[in-house]
Amino acid sequence: MEEIATLAGVCASSVVTLLVSDGFGWTKARLLGLFRRGRHNGRTADGRDAEQTVERLRRALLEGREAGDETVEGAVEHQLADEFEELMREDPAFAEHVEEVVRDARSAGPPAAFGANILHYVNHEELLDAMEAHWSRCAEAEVSAVMFLAGLRGTGRRTTALRWAHSRAGHFATPPLEADLGRNADGAHADPAAVLDGWLAQLAVPPADRPGGLAGKAAAFRAACARVHRDQGPVLVFLFNAETRSQIEPLLPRTPGSAVVITGREAPRHLDSSPDFAPLPVPPLGLDHSVELLARVSGIATDPGRLRPLARNVGGNPWALRIVAGQLRSPDPGVLDDIGDLLAHRDTRRELLDMTDEHSLYATLDLAYDRLAPKPARLYRVLGLLPSGRVQVDTLCTLLPAWRTSEVRGALRELRDGSLVERAAQDAYRLEPLVHDHALTRAEQDEEPTEREQLRDGFFAHLLEYVERCEAALSARWLYDPEYVAPRRESAPRAEASRAEEQLARRRDALVPAVLLAHATGRHRHAWRLCQGLWSFYLRTASHTEWIDSHRAGLAAAQSCLDDPLAVARMHFQLGFAHLDRWSLDEDDPRLAREQLEAGLRLVRTGERGEGWRRTESSLLEALGLLALKLKHGTRALDCLTRAKDALDGIVHPRGHALLTFHAARAYSALNRHNDAERQFALAREEFELLPTGPDHFNIAKTWWRQAEDRLACGQPESALRCLNEADAGTAGATYQRAVVLLLRGDVHQELGDRDAAEADWAHARDVFAELGSPRAEEAQERLDG
Numbered sequence: 001m002e003e004i005a006t007l008a009g010v011c012a013s014s015v016v017t018l019l020v021s022d023g024f025g026w027t028k029a030r031l032l033g034l035f036r037r038g039r040h041n042g043r044t045a046d047g048r049d050a051e052q053t054v055e056r057l058r059r060a061l062l063e064g065r066e067a068g069d070e071t072v073e074g075a076v077e078h079q080l081a082d083e084f085e086e087l088m089r090e091d092p093a094f095a096e097h098v099e100e101v102v103r104d105a106r107s108a109g110p111p112a113a114f115g116a117n118i119l120h121y122v123n124h125e126e127l128l129d130a131m132e133a134h135w136s137r138c139a140e141a142e143v144s145a146v147m148f149l150a151g152l153r154g155t156g157r158r159t160t161a162l163r164w165a166h167s168r169a170g171h172f173a174t175p176p177l178e179a180d181l182g183r184n185a186d187g188a189h190a191d192p193a194a195v196l197d198g199w200l201a202q203l204a205v206p207p208a209d210r211p212g213g214l215a216g217k218a219a220a221f222r223a224a225c226a227r228v229h230r231d232q233g234p235v236l237v238f239l240f241n242a243e244t245r246s247q248i249e250p251l252l253p254r255t256p257g258s259a260v261v262i263t264g265r266e267a268p269r270h271l272d273s274s275p276d277f278a279p280l281p282v283p284p285l286g287l288d289h290s291v292e293l294l295a296r297v298s299g300i301a302t303d304p305g306r307l308r309p310l311a312r313n314v315g316g317n318p319w320a321l322r323i324v325a326g327q328l329r330s331p332d333p334g335v336l337d338d339i340g341d342l343l344a345h346r347d348t349r350r351e352l353l354d355m356t357d358e359h360s361l362y363a364t365l366d367l368a369y370d371r372l373a374p375k376p377a378r379l380y381r382v383l384g385l386l387p388s389g390r391v392q393v394d395t396l397c398t399l400l401p402a403w404r405t406s407e408v409r410g411a412l413r414e415l416r417d418g419s420l421v422e423r424a425a426q427d428a429y430r431l432e433p434l435v436h437d438h439a440l441t442r443a444e445q446d447e448e449p450t451e452r453e454q455l456r457d458g459f460f461a462h463l464l465e466y467v468e469r470c471e472a473a474l475s476a477r478w479l480y481d482p483e484y485v486a487p488r489r490e491s492a493p494r495a496e497a498s499r500a501e502e503q504l505a506r507r508r509d510a511l512v513p514a515v516l517l518a519h520a521t522g523r524h525r526h527a528w529r530l531c532q533g534l535w536s537f538y539l540r541t542a543s544h545t546e547w548i549d550s551h552r553a554g555l556a557a558a559q560s561c562l563d564d565p566l567a568v569a570r571m572h573f574q575l576g577f578a579h580l581d582r583w584s585l586d587e588d589d590p591r592l593a594r595e596q597l598e599a600g601l602r603l604v605r606t607g608e609r610g611e612g613w614r615r616t617e618s619s620l621l622e623a624l625g626l627l628a629l630k631l632k633h634g635t636r637a638l639d640c641l642t643r644a645k646d647a648l649d650g651i652v653h654p655r656g657h658a659l660l661t662f663h664a665a666r667a668y669s670a671l672n673r674h675n676d677a678e679r680q681f682a683l684a685r686e687e688f689e690l691l692p693t694g695p696d697h698f699n700i701a702k703t704w705w706r707q708a709e710d711r712l713a714c715g716q717p718e719s720a721l722r723c724l725n726e727a728d729a730g731t732a733g734a735t736y737q738r739a740v741v742l743l744l745r746g747d748v749h750q751e752l753g754d755r756d757a758a759e760a761d762w763a764h765a766r767d768v769f770a771e772l773g774s775p776r777a778e779e780a781q782e783r784l785d786g
Helices: 002-019 024-041 047-067 071-090 094-108 125-140 157-167 192-202 214-231 245-251 287-298 304-314 318-328 335-344 346-353 358-370 374-385 393-399 405-417 433-446 449-474 494-506 508-520 524-541 544-560 565-582 589-605 611-630 634-647 654-670 674-689 697-713 717-729 736-751 755-771 776-785
Strands: 145-150 177-180 236-240 259-264 277-281 422-425 428-430
Touching (some): 002 071, 002 094, 002 405, 024 047, 024 094, 047 071, 071 094, 071 405, 125 157, 125 277, 157 236, 157 259, 192 214, 192 245, 192 544, 214 245, 236 245, 287 304, 318 358, 358 433, 374 393, 374 433, 374 449, 449 494, 494 508, 494 524, 508 524, 508 544, 565 589, 565 611, 589 611, 611 654, 634 654, 654 674, 674 697, 697 717, 697 736, 717 736, 736 776
Parallel strands (some): 145 259, 145 277, 177 236, 236 259
16 A cells, blocks of 8 residues: 555656646646546546646645745645545556656656755855856857855755756756765765766666776766767756765766766865866855845744844854744744744854854754654654665655554655755655764664664565565576565566666665665675665666675675575675676776685585575576686686586576576687587577577577677678578567677678678667667767778
């Protein structure tokens, strides 16, 4: 039932975001359709009533915006979510229509940060003018504009960045790219390689075209930005809470007309050596502007003079002012005097006015927390106990089973109105790092230790079940499950696998923190099993940095389970394979992969000979064989692959046997044993054809493609052409593998003297690569131009 509640909330937030934007016409049509479908359940009388309902909601939103009332959006969203949830509970089929609206809204609407509702913005107009002037100079000079907004947390750095971006709406390609480079819970800086992994995915660069090392990722990112600039316009990049030059430089697009807005406490040294760089300080608000912000956000109808002592005591920090203003919205007629008396206290005032220390904001957060109603206060503490990063609404519903879904949404709305949480996506919220620290502190103070542990136990159990369910949809591979509770299935429909990948992608910034927190709090089995469940997601999305970071913690967690050496061996295998798949010489991946795989192999050789141990031994030997193939050590590769197959003797694993036959064929080819290679490729095709789940057309086509490479290596282009024709026939649609096959077949046609056929294949390959966003389209075009 939590999924219904989450879907209702996601749809409501999507609708509200678009009702007050240029997407009103689009949203109105879909809302009318939803209400009309709900008519059969008694929700509305007829289409006209539905239209009046939609218009009434839009008018309320616009009037709320004109009046500066930030609470209206939350109230309308709350109302719509309750309506959608009730309709879905009455008629489960209605959920399909709601899901359709959500899918369409994700492509039609702005991202959460860029679409933020900046109703109340005061002062900093000179700063905005300076940003505009710098960007204009850089655009005229056809260089990228880089602006660093320097100041303490809460001084409006992020809001100013978004405000300037809103003023240039329509100029940049959307959505913008953004990253929070602040330190994690362990104090480590955000890794720019992990940021680039996410950005390359957002820019639709195929996983096969994403390099392993940081320098390669940065180059691929800049090339992708150049393509976006050519097709859609210049890119806009936000880098929040940056601290070091090494974090920033790989994330600069360097394309003419692009803009990078960075926020941080102070600009790193030597970053200002470039003429396209502008350091811009963000000062605190003056007293008059502080009063204006308090009046606007609170909506309090009083003489501004009564707010001046309050503003003076808070200081010029906009974030602190907004939190105080949120408290002034209370219907209690004495709230202004109560807060004024509290802030007039010498110790509180001294903490608030200490603008040199970001943790002085704790005083403001204490003030806001102490005035929260019981349910929002409990939810605030719950958020502090969870890993940093975004948290999904369905997770909160699961962790608070005694609460109605409407109560969870209502508590979130109160926290959001009080500037304590912000929306990270239509179905997720996040806390600023400093707020998360404060929420954790209050949880440690106000929650009983047993309650804290029970809540975290519930969170990790929920997340593990979710991750393993997604893994089961993504792959039929064997999972080590000492508790025998993981889901099992042979295969999943393509649509279900795509949906699982999308769901994990929306949670990706919280996945590594979750593994780290599980290990740090002694939940070692949860930590390594989370890693096991994230394998296929990281592999499919080429998220190597997060893959390796999470699995380092997963390996340490498995090693803490002294009674489970098989878990350690599995983590050695998965971490070693992550290095093998990334394959960056700059990162020393060949050595790191070998060390992990050989460590795992030593463990399994001393263990039992049960199925799990033998499967793990086979996986380790297979990976070592692939490592040897990459290093062109054909003899060692064949030896490892033969032993890997022997380890599976007697185990029913038809796909594993077929893959090992295919890899052995490649090893024979590397050894120039071409006849043996041809026989093994044919045997692999037969095994892929006879899989219990049905023919594996992808890998069948792959055997033809690799056999064509082998035929070329032994000087038989005519035979290679026949293999490539079979490979092309087996790769229907615009797939990356088909583009590779077409490109190679064009080369073979050229070698055989058929230029017309070569150009036809190269042109087709170019078009498929271009459709997939691959830079290899230029490679095909170079052949056509040659």
